[in-house]
Amino acid sequence: MTASDSSAADEPTDESERGTDGNRNGNGNVEPATDDSTREENVGTRPSDRRHQNVLERVRTDSTVHAVALLAAVAVGLALSWLHWLGLIAAGALVGLVSPTTKRAVLGGLGFGVLVLAVFAATLGDSAAVAAGTTPIVYVAVGAALGLPVFGSLVRLVR
Amino acid sequence: MSNDTTRRGLLAGALAAGVGGLTVSGASELLESFAPLSGSAWDAADRELSGSVENPYGDATVRYDGYGVPTIEADDEAAAYFAVGYVQAFDRAFQLDLQRRVMRGRLSELVGEATLEDDAFHVAMDFAGAAEATWERVADAPAGPLVEAYAEGVTAAMETEQLPLEFELLGYEPREWTPVDTILMEKQISWDLTGNFGELRRAVIADRLGEDALEELYPERLDHDVPILREGVDGERLEGGDGGGGDGTANSRSGALETDAVDRELASWLSRFESPTGVGSNSWVVSGEHTDGEGPIVAYDPHLTLMTPPLWYEQHVETPETSVRGATFPGVPFVITGANGTGTWSFTNVGADVLDCYEYEMRGDDGSSGADRRLTSTDADEYRYGDEWRAFETEERAIPVADGEDRTFTIKKTVHGPVLEREGQTVGVAWTGHTATRTTEAIYEFERSDGLGDLLESTRKFDLPTQNLVYADADGRTMYYVTGKLPIRRIDGDPVSGNRLFDGSAGEGEWSGFTPFGESSWDGFVPFEEKPHAIDPDVLVTANQRVADDPSHYVGVAYATPYRGARIYERLDERLESGEPADHDFHRELQDDTYDGRAAQLVPDLVDAVANHDGASADLEDAADALADWDYRMERDSSPALVFDRWLESFRREVFEPAFEDADLDESYYPNDWVLATLPADSDWFDGSRAERMVDALEAALAEIDGERWETYGDRNTTGPIEHPFGVEAPFLDYDDRPADGSAATVKNYRVDSAVGSSWRMVVEPGGDATAILPGGNSGDYFSEHYDDQFEAWLDGEQKPMDRSVDDGDPDVVFEAANVEGSQ
Structure with a gap:
């Protein structure tokens, strides 16, 4: 987990985001967003959807739950990334979904990419330095590691 | 539906489209290969040879030294050569597969139509057919079972071990390695050294510039006085031969052209497949009388194509029968040049003429075309041979093409060999490599030889290629011998030189005792004793210059300019006259000589x-x-x-x-x-x-x-041209681009325009010290520390030890005898 991921769970600092996605309560946590679009969604959706929505909101706003969810997202994301490159997108989406704001989602996706590169280098062992010289193919690896999770994290814009 | 819902829907759609686009586009292939963690190419980044391997032939061990040179040790030769195949395949698997693809005409199967012409040439020449004929003979010789064990070892490694990066980049796996593939490697190096269509080029020049220009600019003999067997080279001759004394028959009839002019298209096309420009070598021997040790010293550096990884592979094999270390070509089990406990041997190219071209009268099978020489082999069905019309021997061969339509190629052959055609010009080709040869047997016997007598006997089997063999042993004996079969051509009973086109229909210049794609008796070739040689020469230098001023028989005209030979003889003469010993350091320094x-x-x-x-x-x-x-x-x-x-x-x-x-x-x-x-x-x-x-x-x-x-x-003058076959697509595979010494005419040989130069340097005192160096590294694995660890030293003219000691440490690989059910 990266620094940006952990801070995302605890303390949004952007006032405009706070106004859009949630409000800080007396305990310092962030309450569910109450902007017009969310209200409209709640009005027009079924109870089960609203339950899911509530769970997602809690994951995004409760720091403890968020941390656990983020860890789980990273773990699952890494496992998926090991299996297929689409796993990088899926990982980014998971990280994005649990992020309180879109900006945090993108930063989370980027952080996940950095983590992937670190794990990738570790798996290569002594060959990591040599692999760094394999231009242009190493550009694909670095680009995929950073770009695909960020792309996946944009799912935060949808939900 | 609200605006926000629409926005979200559009976003979701865009994301889905993005994922879909990545999945179905070319990006998907790239990501499957190179994505971090899941990309298949990265599997090749941390290859590690298995510590324990099952060996159907018995126990063996492998220990790598600090330069990635394997020492293979076994009590049974077959077990040893299974292990040799295994480690060669691990270290050079892609090179092995690429070489056999070239020789079999299967490159287009990998890279598409761009290499179709190359494939067509190699199929037309039917190198594979020649290798099969050779294997039929070798299989029954003592070396045969060892070649089989080696081939099994190669296949086992290809199937068991992680393949190197090139296979992952290209997305394919190699097929089983066969003994015929190994023999193909012998054919390949032989072709690289002796495949010469010089007579066609001479015909083109005579046609375009005139006979006078041909004689002035392309003399059959360069005016110099430093042939290999120069005046003053002592040494004995075998009974029955004069080793170069000359009987006046060598050029009794010159190569005057009596046939139609050759089309430039044919000569130019074929020149693409000849020896690369500048292929040659240096080797010399100085007897023990002039060294500071007990015995003679041989210095050797073959100038072949420089590439990534190197052409040569260094290995050390220890069995009860021999202790041998040196260089071989990946795909060949036995050490081609190196040293055993008794002797050391090296080869430079002779420049002998062992390829002839024939023209024919041809016609369709209905006889409608009459004696039309312009009919191509593609169209013609018959050729005149003597008084009769004979049908071409034909065979259909498929050439698979990646991302394209497969082609069918018809191989045509005459009594002389395969037929090549280009732009309406057709020639039949006879090449000594197109028959069953025993070189693999000879090389195997060299490994086990115990002195000059043994080696001389084995040299009789060295049918191909024509090489200047320089040898020395621990008893102080030295030897020079021209290997390979030298054809004798006759017209109307008179011997003639071979640098001309022959009238195949009239039976001109035929090689008696030669059976293409079968077993030859060689009875019409130059007898072994009559080939140029010297037994126990004191000092002798070979640098591809003319073998002798007046050889007994025509040898060839494709000799190198004498610059290197003259320089080496000059330096050795000076050293010996000075009284200073010609020790190891002197020979290594001479190999590094840049005087032009x-x-x-x-x-x-x-x-x-x-x-x-x-x-x-x-x-x-x-x-x-x-x-x-x-x-x-x-x-x-x-x-x-x-x-x-x-x-x-x-x-x-x-x-x-x-x-x-x-x-x-x-x-x-x-x-x-x-x-x-x-x-x-x-x-x-x-x-x-x-x-x-x-x-x-x-x-x-x-x-x-x-x-x-x-x-x-x-x-x-940089090392930039020393490229990996996929250096354009993946430039990181190339060695570093560094400034280099040397030219085409210097002893330290480097030809930047053709990427040819010292492909291996070695200085050996038989039974004593030995050093060597490769232009790169012993491993073809880009991620190995031995991929290029010799490159800088090679550039600087340095060498590393090439000793035959065996470490006491734990083996890197233990080959264990397979159980009875699994053994063969």
Whole structure:
């Protein structure tokens, strides 16, 4: 987990985001967003959807739950990334979904990419330095590691 | 539906489209190969040879030294060679597969239509058929079962171990390795050394420039006095042979052209598949009388194609039968050049003529075309042979093409060999490699030889290629022998040279005792005892120069210019006359010699020409002054060397381009530098004034240097051309681009234009010290530390130990005998 991921769970600092996605309560946590679009969604959706929505909101706003969810997202994301490159997108989406704001989602996706590169280098062992010289193919690896999770994290814009 | 819902829907759609686009586009393939964690290419980044391997032939161990050279140890030879195959495949799997693809005409299956013509040539020549005929013979020899064990080892490694990066990049897996594939490697190196269509080029030149120009610019014998068997080379001759004394029959009839002119298209096309320009080598031997140790010393550096990874692979094999270390070609189980406990052996190319071309009268099977020579092999069904019309022997062969339509190629053969056709011109080709040869047996026996007598007997089986074998043993014996079969051609009963086109329909110049794609008796070839040789020479140098001034039989005309041979003989003579021992360091230093004899021939005249030139610019005078003070050494940090290099190319062009261009002949047809340097000053080729051409060339050279912003020779003479086969697509696979010493004419040989140079250097005292170096590293695995760990040392003329000791440490790989059910 990266620094940006952990801070995302605890303390949004952007006032405009706070106004859009949630409000800080007396305990310092962030309450569910109450902007017009969310209200409209709640009005027009079924109870089960609203339950899911509530769970997602809690994951995004409760720091403890968020941390656990983020860890789980990273773990699952890494496992998926090991299996297929689409796993990088899926990982980014998971990280994005649990992020309180879109900006945090993108930063989370980027952080996940950095983590992937670190794990990738570790798996290569002594060959990591040599692999760094394999231009242009190493550009694909670095680009995929950073770009695909960020792309996946944009799912935060949808939900 | 609200705006927000629409926005979200659109976003979701865009994301889904993005994922879909990545999945179905070309990006998907890239990501499957190179994505972090899941990309298949990265599997090749952490390859590690298995510590324990099952061996159907018995126990063996492998220990790698600090340069990645394996020592294979076993009590059973077959077990050892299974392990040799295994480690060669681990270290060079892609090179193995690529080479056999080239020889089998299966490159297009990998890379598509771009290599279709290459494949068509190799299929037409039916190298695979020649290898099969050879294997049928070798299989029953003592070396046969070892070749089989080796092939099984290669296949086992390819199937068991992680394949190297190239396979992941190309997305394929190699097929099973067979003994015939190994024999194909023998054919490949033999073709690279002796595949020469010089007679076709001579015919083109005679047609375009005239017979006089042919004789002046392409003399059959260069005017120098340093043949290999030069005057003063002592040594005994075998009974029945004179080893080069000459009986006057070698060139009893010259190569005058009596057949139709050859089309340039055919000659140019075939020249693409000949030996690369500059292929040659240095080797010399000095008897123990002149060294500081007990025995003689052999120094050897073959000048072959430089590439990534190197052409050669170093290995060390220890069995009860032998202890041998040296270099081999990946795909070949036995050490080709190296040393055992008794002796050391090396090979340089002779330049012998072992390939002839024949023309025929041809017709369709209905006889409708009559005796139309212009009918191609593609269309013709029959050729006249003597008094009868014979049908071509034909065979259909498929050429698979990646991302394209597979092709079917019809191989046609006559009694002489395969038929090649281009632009309406057709020739039949006879090459000594097109029959069953015993070279693999000979090399195997070299490994086990115990002195000169053994080696000499085994040399009788060395049917191909024609090489200058230089040998020395721990008993102080030395030897020089021309290996390979030398054809004798006759017309009307008289011996003739082979640098001409023969009338195949009339049976001209046929090789008696030669059966293409079968087993030959060789009874019409030069007897072994009559081939050039010297037993126990005191000092002898081979650098691809003429073998002897007056050989008993015609050998060939494709000899190298004498610059290297003359320089080595000169240095050795000086050393011996000085009384200083010619020790290991001296030989290694001589291999690193960068003196260019062409400069010694030409630069004084060039300097004079500038001095006598009216109105010479300051730049010209400065360049001439620098050349006047120069020591003629082609070293990377030398400015005069750069000027000379560019001047020589410009001078060559100044002299030959006008006439050759008019005759539609490109620079590949230009004569060699010895001819250029020795043309008389009043020759018509100088178009009035040799001095003026020299000055003009210097002006052009200085302009080129200025334009390119070069400052020293190393700015132009770099290792950049030493490429990996996929260096264009994946440039990281190439070795570093570094400034290099040496030229085409220096002992330290490097030809930047053709990427040919010292492909292996070794200095060996039989039974004593030995050193060697590769131009790169012993591993072909890009991620291995031994991929390029010898490259810098090679550039600097250094060598590493090549000893035959065995470490006591734990083996890197233990080969364990397979159980009974699994054994063969």
